[in-house]
Structure formats: C-alpha cells, structure tokens
Amino acid sequence: MLFSQDEDQQSADSYFKDGEFEKALIIYQKLYDQNANSSKYLFQLIKTQQQLEQYEIVRKTLLQKVERIKNPVYLIELGYNYQLMDSTQLAEKYYNEAILKVDENPSFAYMIASQFEDHSLLDNAITTYKKAAELNPEFNFNIQLARIYGEQGDIENMFSNYIDYIETKPDFINTAKRAFSDFVSENKDNENNLILKKLLLKKIQLQPDEYWYDLLSWLFNQEKEFDKAFTQEKALYKRNPESLSRIIELAVTTINEKQYSTAQEIFNYILENTQDIETKLIAHQFLLEIETTLATEKDYANIDKKYNALFNQYGKYEQTTGLQLAYGDFLAFNLKKPEEASNFIKQSLKLKLPAFQEATFKLKLGDILVFQEKFNEALIYYTQIQANLKNSTISQEARFKVAKTSYYKGDFDWAETQLKILKSSTSQLIANDALDLKLLISDNKYNDSLHVALKLYAKADLMAFQNKNDEAISLLDKILKEHKGESIEDQALFMQAQLFEIKKQYDKAIVNYQMIIANYKDDILADDAYYFLGELYNNILAEPEKAKGFYERIIFDHKDSIYFVEARKKYRMLRGDAIN
Template sequence: MKKGPNSFTIYFFFSMLIFLFAGMPQGFAQKKNEKVMIRDQANRYFQEQKYDKAAVLFKSLYDDSGADAYFEYYLRCLIESSDYKTALKTIRQKLRESKKSKYLVWQGYVYSREGDTKRAEEYYQQALDGLQPERSRIIELGNAFYTLGEMEWAAKVYQEAQKKFPSQEFHYELAQIYFRTRNYPLMLDAYLDLLKSQPKALTTVEGRLMTAFYYDIDGELKDQMQKTILARMQSDPGNVVYNKLFVWFLIQQKNYSAALSQALVLDRRTGDEASTLLNLAQLAAKGEAYSEALRAYDYLKKRKGDNPYREEAQLRQTQVAYQRFLAAQTSRKTAVDSLDQLFQMTFHQLGESRRTLFLIEDYAKFLAFYSHQPAKAIDLLERAGKIQGLNPTQKGKLKVELADCNVCAGDYWEAVLLYAQVAKEMRETNLADEAKFKRARLAYYMGDFNWVKAQMDVLKGSTAKLTANDALALSLLIENHEAPDSLNSDLQMLARADLDRFCNRPQEALLRLDSLQQKYPYSDLNEEVLSRKAKILVKLQKYQEAASAYNDLLKKYPDGKNSDEARFRLGELYEKELNLPDKAEAIYKDIVLHHPGSVYIEDARKNYRALRDRK
C-alpha cells in the first residue's frame, strides 16, 4: 500500500531549512537576492504542496550550490508528486557521487512509497549493514530514517551502533525516537541510561521530559515515570542523579511536600542541593503551598557550612509568612503579633536597604492594614524613601504606599498631596494613573462626587487595565446613584463603608452598611450594599451569612449589575467552604446553561465538570 504525504513533510521543511548566502561580497548582492527570491518561492510552493513547481526551483538551487539540503528538498518534491522514476534515477546518480548510506535510505523510502515494502527493507538493511564507527556518520544515518518517519529503523541504527562500537552511546537519540513513537518506558530507560553515564545532562533531560509532559494529554507518562525512577533508585541507590530527577519530577507534579522531603534527604547526603531547595521553596510559595515553602526556607536559614542562601532564606521566609497570613484571612492577635516579631527580627538582622525594600513595603502594609498602626507604617516608609540608590519608580511606589497609609491614619490632605506628586513626577506611566485614581477614590470617600466625575473620563482611558476598570466602576457607581438635588446621604454612607473596607476595618464597614439599610430601606444602593456585605462576611469567614447575603441579592436583583459575580461566588462558597457540592454544581450548571454572557462561564464550566467527575 502506498504511503501518502504525512506530517513529516512539514517537519522536514522546517528542520532542514539552511541559509546559504550570508557573507557574500557586495558585488554579488544582486545574484544573492535572486537566489533568495528563488528559495523563498520554492519554500512557498512546498508549503502549498505544489511539489511539481517546487521541484524545479529546488533542483536549480541544488545545481547552483551543491547543498544537500536543497537536494533532499528536491527528492521530497519528486516523491510527493509521485515521480518515483525520476527520484530513483536521481538517488542512484547521487550514490555514485557520494557513497553516503543515507541515500540508500532515501532509495528504500521511494520503494516504500511505491508499496514495495520488501525491496524498501532490503535497502534499509543495506544502509544499516554499512555502519561506520564515525559518530557523525551514524547520526546522519539515524536522522535520515527519523526525518522520513521510519522510526523503527532509526532506532535500529543506534541500537546496532552501540553493539558494534561499545565506546559510543546513543541514549539521547534513542530517547527522542521513543518519544516520537510514544514508547514511554523505553524513552525513560534511555534518558536514565544517559544520566547514568552523563550526570551533567540532567538539565537537558529535564527539558526534554518537560516537552514530553506537554504532549502527554492522558497522563500515561506521569505514572510510568514515577515507577521507572523509583525502580532505578532502588536498583542503583548510589547514583544520586536519579534522586535529583525524582525531586524535579515531584515539583512538576506540584507535590511539594514529597519533593521537599526528598530534597532534604538528598541535601543531607550530598550537601549540594541548596539551590534546588531555594527553587523548590519559591515554586511552593507560588503554588500557595506555604507550609512547605516555610520549611524549606527555615532549613536553608539554619543550614551549616558554606551557605550563600542564608540571608535570602531569611528574607523570603518572612515574605512567605506574610503571604500565608494574608491567605488565612485571620485577624487573631496571636497571629498578628507573631508575624510582627518575625518582621522585626528580620530587619534587625538584615537592616533596611534596597535589598530589603520589597519586605519593607510588605511590613508597611501589614502595619497599616492588619496591625492597624498606620503611624508606624508611615514612619517606616518615610525612612525607606531616604534609602540611597532608589530609582524614580521605586520612590514613586513608596509615595503611593505612604499616601495609602495616610488615608487610613485620617490625614487625607497629606495623602492628596502625595498622590498628586506621583501623578506629576511619573506622568504618562501606569503608576501615575494609579495615583490619579487613588486620589479620585479618596475624594469619593470624602463625599466630593462632582470632583470624582470630572476625573473619571481621563482615568477610564488608562493603559493600565486594572486602573481603567476600577475608574469605570467608580464612575458608574456615582452616575447611577447620585441624585443632583439631594444630599446623597446614602451614597456618602456607602463611601464611608468603602473607606473602612480599604483600611481593612470589616466590622466597622458592616455596621455602616447595616445602618444604611435600616435608614434607607428603599435606596437604589441596596444591591451594592448586599454585594459588599457578602464579600466582607467571606473575609470574616462567616460563610453561611455570606451565602445568605448572596442569595438575598440574587432573589431581589436576579439581573442586577452584581448578580453575575454573586452567582459564581455563591457557587464557590457552596463548593469550597460549606461543603455543599450539589448546590455548587447546580449553580455552575445554571451559569453554563442560562447565562452564556457571564464573564465566569469558563470557570463555571470547569468547576461543574470537576464536581461531576468526582461522583
């Protein structure tokens, strides 16, 4: 049976492309340009599968340059256009000239395409029998089979070469072939054999396996890899490169706990895994595996001997402790005091400098918004602003953060001044737009709605998407709910509640929102009130009350401005916090079926499928 054109045509095109004309004298510029035009046209014909036309051009290029790449393109064109007679004649002529075994492969491939499998294999075997000890010749022959899609024969080349010439290894080449044929057990064995003889190839092997994982849609490779590596670790316990690969594998699976246990054992054994542990800690923190990240940093901090990562571990451990604190959404005094002590100890040991600036900013936010000591935060940021060597962006960012702290300290005019300075000094930057928005939002908190509206048109056109969206939301809130001929007392109460939310005073915000509902039961702001109450209650971990607020919102305002978010957040509450998967599934299904315009539809579909698959 004849073989038709296949994916190797395109692969061949991209893998064999060679630029032949660089570095020619200026006097040949016109001729060079003509050749480039011919080459480009030939490539276009080839991609468009106009093989007859491409063949003429590639033959012309080969006749002029003698380059193998053009010759092989020419052969491919003849084969794909079924001109097997010319292809065979051309190959025989080439064999008389070069004697390269790879052209026996091409000859066999022509017969294969004609359907003469027996004759094809005779030429393949002839090429294999002529193996020479030169590594370049072996790889050239293997690549000929590989490029033409004859993977079994490509593997035979390297297997036979390793038998004939034991001093040479071709584990990497074999692994690539097994990857193409999805023979994962043999691929893994080949890579592990490569690591046994060349431990320094670990990074290369990890990169190739990462590619294999990308294409492993059904998860077959993951299961096979764990079994294969564990078996090697047991059969060859003295070779630590397998342990290193296993740590890498566990990290890719986001199994940070197991990866950390393996990495700690390995470091105690070799004393050479500090950089691996640092990377593991960073990835664990990014994956919100805070306990594992903290354990890794603590180990690095206390690690004896030559330890270049001690200070870095101290810094990052404090940063991750703050991230875990934020994720836990706790306001318990013991947690606040413990983290405060960790910050203070870190700065006592490492000082306040450009190196610790990111942690200074975290500590200032912690002091202002969680420890509710804005005065201390202001003092810290003012000292940070005097650190030598800060660039304008760093200084501007510190000023914005200082202004935020002043807002929560009640010094609104100082905050206005600082926001205005950043807007002027950093003009036409995202930071300037952020400062302008925060100044406008402060005016909203203070009840100056007319001034806010005057600024919004500029801010809605910000290149910073977040600032533009926030500006639009604030603008719509005022436009939709401000009454020109009234005092707007309900909107002012909502603004003060939003100020309490900004400064992380959730209880005070709830009290203001409750008062607003009681004082203005028919206010058109009630949908906004319910949305804010639900979010605050989630933050306070009062999940049942939050679910009631969301349900109340959806009952009263099923098509309201906040209903889309409320519907999805309610599903998340049922799924993740209240352990009511059936209710969560029903909400996600409702979003998918009845709210096709929802911005949460993709997340709802994914969550719905996950819940359904668990049953």
Template sequence: MWKTFSKSYLLLVFFFIGYVNSMQAKLIVKSPDSLFVERLHQIVKIKKEKKRIKQLDEWFTKNINNGSFLTFYSFNEILKENLAPLWIKYCGQIVDKLISTQGLEVTKDWLTGLKDQGIANREVEQMLVSLIQASPEQANPVELIIHWYALNQQWDRVWLQRKALDIRFKSGGKEVSDFGIASFQRQQWPLVNQIFDYLIKNYPRSPQLLNWKQLLLASREQSIQNKMVIEKTEFSNLIQSYRELRKDRGNNAATAETYLSEARIFLYQLNQLDSAERVYQKGIELSESNINLQAQMKLELGDVYLYAGRKYDALIQYAQVEKLVKDSPIAYEAKLKTGKLYYYTGDFELAKANFDVLKQSTQKEIANDALHLSWVIEDNTGIDTLETALKSFATIQWLYEQKKISEADLALDQLLVKQKGQSLEDDILYLMAQRALDKKQIDQAKMLFKDIYDRFDQDIYGDDALYQYLKLIDYKDKDLGLQFVTKYPSSIYLQEIIFNLFRP
C-alpha cells in the same frame, strides 16, 4: 500451469516465513534481569533450606557486578519471593564498594538511579540504616540517607539526620545552614524555624549569626500569617525580635527592611496607624540607598493615611512614589491607588483619568483593575446629576479598605435593596460574592457568581464571574468552560480556563 505455479509459490512463501521466524527466535536474547529472575524462581523451589540459602547467596553474589537484581522488575520479583533481606544485604555491599572506590557523589547518583527505577523507599531506607549502624563513626552513610530522604521529599527526616550529623561531628553548622536556606526557599516555615533556632542556640559566635536571626524572623512572620487564629502576643514578640535585631546590627541600610516588616504588623495586623506611621517614616529615612525599598515604604505609608482618612497626605505619598521609581510596577501601583482614592472620595473624573492611563499598563492585574473601575464609572455616571448611588458604592469600598468590615457589609446589603434592577446591581453583587469568598461562604459565593454570569454575561463582570464560578466547582462543568472560551476570547483568564478545561 498457473495453479501449479501458485501452489509452488505459496509453499515457498510459507517456507520463507518459517525460516525468518526461526531466525528471529534464535536472535532473541534474554535481558540480564530476566535471566536473574528466571534462575531466582528455580532456586526458591529447592526444598532443602540450606541448599536453597547457599544457592541464593551464590546467585546474588554472581550478579552483584551487573546490577541485574536492581531493576524494577527484578526488585518486585524478589519482594514477591519474600527475599527483601537478601536484596538489602547485597545492595548494601554495592554501596560500600561504591563509596570506597568512587566516592560519595557517585554513590548519590547511583541512589538517584534507584529512585528513577521506582525502587521502593522502605527497602532502600532499611539498607542505608543498616550501613549507618555498621559504621556509626562514618559520615558518608548518613549523607546517603539524607540524600535518599531528599529525593523522596521527606524533609523532616532530612532535618533529623542533618542535625544528628552536625551534633556528632561538630561541623560548624554550614550544612545545616544550607539546608535551612533551601527550606526557606521552599517556604517550609515550621521547619525553617526549627533549623535556624538550632543554629542560633548552638553557634552563638558564628559570623552568620545575624543573618540566621534575620531569616528566623522572616520565617516566623510567615508562620504567623499562615495561621487561621493569631494571638496578638505573637505579633508583639515578633516586633520585639525586629528591635533586638536592629540593636545587634544597628540602625542602618542593612536593617531598613525590618522597619518595613514591623510597620506592616502595626498597619495590617494590629491596626495601630500611629505606630505604623512612625515606623514607616524611620524606615524611609534609613533606605535612601535603596530606592525600591524606600518607594515600597512610601507606598504603604500612603495606605496608612488612606485608612486614617487623610486623603491629601496619601495622595502626596503616592505621587512621590511615581516620581521616585518612574515606569516601574510600584509606580503603576501608586497611580492605581491614586485613582482609587479619587474614586472612593467621589472625584470620578480625576479617578477615570488615572484609570484610563493604566489600561495600557504592562502589568496585567493593574491594567485589569483600572479597566474595570473605569467601566464602573462610565456605566454609572450621568444617570443622576448627584451620582448618589455610585458615591455610596465607592464609600462602601473605602470602608472595606479601611478595614471597617461590619459597617461596610451592612451598608452593602442596604444599597442592594435600593439598587435592584439598576445599572449598579451587578457591581454590588460581584462585591458581595467576593465578600462571601473572604468569609469562606463557598456555596453563597458560587450562587452569586453564577447569578451574575446568568444575568449580566455581557457586562463588565461577565468573564470574572464565570471564571470564579468555574474555579469554585473545579472546572467540572465543561459546557460552561466552552462557553467561556467562545464568549471571552480576549479575557486575561482564557489560558487558565483552557488549561484546566482540557487537563487529564
């Protein structure tokens, strides 16, 4: 009886499963794009060309409203059948209808949808170009291709079309200016230079002219700074442009920032300390209404005095900055510079007092610098009463600050020979590794950072050296990365190491 029941039960189960599967099969409904592609393949097989072309046109026309040929799947199948011209034709009809019935912004959103679908750039571009050629007097097709290029981050093409549109319709430069400002925010300096140069030449009476000139100057400055080799004439031209801008706008609070830019060229690029001092002082006079700008210029004027070896003038500027903008990032930077100046000139007790205050700073980089320098002093004082080695090392660091690079490099090599096996050796090696990076000697830098980690992993540069080494090898040594995580759980580099260690 049990066997009979079991067999009956099994038959019932199989019947039920078969019934469910047949019901599911009936419930499966093919998607519109699947149906479109299925019929497309059937039509393509038609041998008579006229009949095939006619049915393809009819099939695309029938599906123009449901968008079934606009999905990624349909699009790729259309390309496989070499029917891109048909897709371009009917896609163009959709765009025409959207513009006329729903407007430009809705059509832009529709294009964004195509981009999101993964539709290839080339075919959409061809479709938009054909619309421009069909209606050259219309601005909307050009706006659409500009939007498409922007979606694909083809900024040079955006600029060519934006400029052509501005020339053709004499629109006053507003859209070009907006694009220029957006390009400035993206830091696309060569492109920014072209845009604002065009605006200044073509709209000399615009109320925005002076703003455009100022943006162009800032962009040119960035372009020059990003060059590997810079001619001095480029800086001279930039300085002349700042002066012409002030001539146009006057010497006032609005142009005070140009003094900061000009002074930086004299200080950091041309090493003309007297000229830098004069320009900073004039800028400080004009920036009384902007204490943050004034504090920045006072801070950098202190650097002028530092480079010139005028210790006490530099200390006065740094102290004024601390007083002017208390408990601000600039104030903390001024205190750090004060501590460093005491350190460079061998006043280690005063230097350490400043560094110890900054160790609790909310500015991580400043706190880290202060902590390191405080440890350097702590580790290397009291060894000999004259503190000769540390003073020599600090003097070398000051030479680097003063841009006396060759003299500093030679002195550093000589100091390493004298300090082999001494407490200052790791400090000297770390500075040498940094110099190797500055000189693009990557293999030398890797070797030095690895050596510091291998020999001094528990000293103050342990985490810094391993971090720099891992960066230089693009975090490919996972074992060393895991060593970093376990050895230095409180390092400021920990999150970056973890992120790069476990990235896909």
C-alpha cells in the same frame, strides 16, 4: 544567476505549499538541471514527482544515484519510493541496506536516522542510533532518542533517555525540566508522573547524585506536594550546605500556594540551619506573616510581642527594614492602630534607605494614611514615588494608588485620567487592575450625575480595604436594594461575594455569583463569577465535578478571559488528562 535561482526556489516552494505541483515540478526540474550535483534540488524534485505519483520516474533516478554514489540517504529515498508504490519488501530491503552502512562508519548515523525521521520512519531511526552507539560508545544519541520516543508516545523510554543524558551532562537538567513539563501535570496520580517518579527513585537508590534529588524536588513542586519537595531539598542541602536559597525559594512558593504548615516547617528549618543574620530575619518575618494570616484577633497581642522581641534583639536599623515594613502593616491592618503604624513607618524613613526601598516604605505609609482616610497626605507620598522613580514598576503602582485614592475620595474624573495612562503599564497586573477600575467608573459615572451609587460603592470598597468587612457588606446591601437594576448591581454582587468568602460564608457567596451569571451573563463579571465558583467548589467545598462545570463554561464561552489559561489547566487536571 544566484538571485534568479533564489527567486525560482521561492516560487516553486510557494506552488508546492499551495498544492500546485505541476507548476512546482517545472521550476524544480529547471533548478535541478542547472545544479545536477545538488541533492537539495534533487529531493525537492523527487517530493514533487511523488505528489504527482510519478513513482517510476523517481525509481529510475534513484537507482542511477545508488549505482554511482555510495550515499545511504539515496537508499532510504529509494526504499521510501517503493513504500509509496506498496512494494513493502523492497522498501525494507533498501532501509536495511542503509542501516548496514552504519557498520562501515558509525558517524553516518546522524545522516541516516535524520532521513528516516523526515519520512516518519521512527523505528528505523531508533535502530540506527542504537546500532551506532553499540559500535562506538563514545557517541551519545540520548537526546535524539528521547525526542523520537516522545513523538511515539513511549514516555518511559523518553524519560529514560533524558535521564541518561543528564548523567553525562548535568548542565542539561533545566532543559530537561522544560521538556518534562509537557508530559507531567499537577495530578500526582497521572501515569507520566508515576513513571518519572519511579525512574528517579531508582536512580537515587543506585547513585544518589544531586541532580536526581533536584529533579524529584521539581516534580513534587509540579504536583504541589511541597512537603515531599522539602524532603528532597533537605537531602540536597546536606550534600552541599553552602546556600539555603533553594529552600527559601521553596518556602516562598509554598506560602503563595497557601500551604502554610509546610511553609512554617521550612522556615523553622532555615532558622535552625543558618548563622546569617539577613536569612534569619527573612525567616522570622515570613513566620510572623504566616502566623498573622492564620491568627484570630485574640492572637494579635502575642504576635505583637514577637515583633518587638525581634526589634529588641536586632534593633531598628537598615538590616531589619523588611521586618519594620511588615510590622507597620500589622499595626495598621490587624491591630487597627493606624496612627501608631504611620508614626512607626515615618521613623523607618529616617534611615539611610536605597531609593527603591524608600519608595516601598512610602507606598506602605500611603496605604496606612488611606486606611485613616487621610487621602491628601497619602497622595503626597504616592506622588513623591512617581517623581523620584519615573517609569519604574513601583512608580506605576504608586500612580494606580493615586487613582484608587482619588476614587475613594469621589474624585472620579481625576481617577479616570490616571487609569487611562496605566492601561499600557509594563506590569500586566497593574494594567488589568487599572482597566477594571476604569470600566467600573466609566460604566457607572454617566448614569447618575450625582454619582450616588458609585460613591456608595467606593465607600464600601474603602471599608473592605480597612478590613471593615461587615460594614462593607451592609453598605453593599443598601446599594443592591436602593439601586436595583442599575449598572452597579453586578459589581456590588461580586464585591459582596468576595467579602462573604473572606468571612467563610460560602453559601452566600455562591448565591451572589449565581445571580451574576443569571442576570449578567453577557457582562464583564460573568467569567469572574464562573471562575470563583469553580475555585470554591474545587478548593473549599471539595466538589470537583461542580468545579469542572464552571471551569468548562470559561473555556467554551469566555475564550478572551484572563482566567482562560488557569481554567483550562484546572479543568484538564480534574478531568484526569495525562498532560498539561
């Protein structure tokens, strides 16, 4: 019997969903007749009758229910049926009667408000919750009210109710952040951002609890106003100086967003406020890496002295492995002393390192050996990582470096073999890089049996890796002149544009990107060209209108692009949309 009813229910629901209301009505009527006390079947029957405009039948049924059963839900349903009959006054009469039931028992509020919400009678639901809260202050309807206000677009009241709820349940703060993220944006002048900021600042003035500083810091992070987020984090730290982890996390985020001066300020603050050696070393390392990023060659000698001063102070032991790894990279890729760098890293590998840390050093050593064009030795270290840490992300990274090294050597077949395996890498970044390199090889390997252009391109790619940017640009010029019209041309234009950007030759980069769009608009690099043009005009050249146009091209013409989500987000921000 129960199984039969379930089947009937599914059939009726399917008919209702498909708009076949007469068929649904027959089954719902049968189910209700068999279960006369079931409000579930009654409401399904009523919904179907209303779709068929059988309002009078519904009215009689509900009047009988209201007379017999003192359930406020039937009053709301009767009122809604009158509303469908355009009898507004009668509808309001029954709605008000339902709300008055809260006076008898405030706990009815959930049931009554929920029924109002089912019919999008949101103002009535708000009235119900507020009335119950006045009658019994122990009830808390902030979450329900916040959700309704959000549906109505009443953002200030939505924020206020979430904030009031956090005041009673501080653990709700991360859930609130997820809710807020749908309504705020990176644009600090967005009206919703300003509303939330005003409410939080008011809370801090009235009662400076930790969670208000936390939320304000989070908001400044969304706006990429990291200096202001830092101010809030300092206030939090002063109230609870047990851990600097939040401030370290903010500093790392700030580096990722290339706001280096703020990052330096934060890491210097960390140095001033910690006695923990490990934390000090992390701060020193990041400060030196930022200094290196911002430095010119004449600054390198001073940075080298700072590294060695730290090694003199803290030693070259297990506790300074992060600093040692960074210094090896600096020696090879900045000071251009790869031999010294590889020897330094080999010394570090003699320490008792955990398996993953050892793999990280071997990965770096492999990179330095590739820099020296000692490809076979590099391959040994990469292969050791794969053998020792199978199926890990670092193992997959090592496999990609095996493929890249083989490609630098001109061994394109072996590179392709490795790249095919990596297409299904658990790391999306590695999978994307592997796919890009595989397409580069496969698109160009078969057009020329001697692989002349592809070998030149791989050599230019290696030069770029070695920071020999001028030589790489010249070699790419050679490809563009001697192999014009071949499939490698758009790749050469793109790599050269990226190198022009590194050298701050933005006009030349723009020309290359435009050439890709003009001549290769249907090929795989067109969306890359649009995106990087958008980034140039948005972040470097301060021409947001031009940037908006390039982001727009990705949104409309390249919906499958890996840049689609970011391009849409940046386009909406430049357009001034209120939400993400």
